[in-house]
Amino acid sequence: MIKIAPSILSADFANLERDIQRVSSADYLHVDVMDGCFVPNITIGASVVQSIRRCTGMFLDVHLMIDKPVRYIETFAKAGASLLSVHLEADHPTRIAEALKVMGQCGVKKAVALRPITAASAILPYIEELDMVLVMTVEPGFGGQSFMDSQLDTIRQAREIIRKYNPACELEVDGGISPKTAPLVVEAGANVLVAGSAVYSSEDISGAIQALRDSM
Ligand code: DX5
Ligand code: ZN
Secondary structure (H helix, E strand, O other): EEEEEEEEOOHHHHHHHHHHHHOOOOOOEEEEEOOOOOOOEOOOHHHHHHHHHHOOOOOOEEEEEEHHHHHHHHHHHHHOOOEEEEEEEOOOHHHHHHHHHHHHHOOOEEEEEEOOOHHHHHHHHHHHHHOOEEEEOOOOOOOOOOOOHHHHHHHHHHHHHHHHOEEEEEEEOOOOOOOOOHHHHHHHHHEEEEEEHHHHHHHHHHHHHHHHHHOO
């Protein structure tokens, strides 16, 4: 089953509760945490995730675009994240492994994320314990960028690794997803589609979520 995960990065932060209720027909709620260091943008922290948790029962898919994420796993887990994804480029492999271990101890689902520069094979050391792999289809940092076709190969390779070592693991894509690009990423093997501007720039938000589902 294909899942849609609207990204609140494109929501109106002054009306966050309203904009979260507007995407309640989706499967996951994607929350982008940026530190101004790993990426050149600053968004929200754990206290906002905590407030979001109080106003929705949705599955909170929290994408950590922060340096040395192991420092914050427990904080975001306690704030109410359902799943945390850490970037493989954000720390040394031993500290990424440590971050995943802490996620397990905190009872949140575990994911690793890949910038476009990173090869799919980088997930191999962790694959057996992951609940999800996130392949970026834009350079992380901002919403509304153009989809990178060159990432279709990485999606295919990640799907092949998942099929071989951990078929239950989900494969999420993030960046430039629209009714035009959704069929391409699904054909390449993605099953969770993040969409920020394609959902929130629409006058009819639940219609935009349905348009993504109908495009595949
Ligand atoms: C970008 C974020 C994305 C962003 C996607 O770094 O990780 O989740 O919100 O936005 P769109 O769908 O507009 O490309
Ligand atoms: Zn994201």
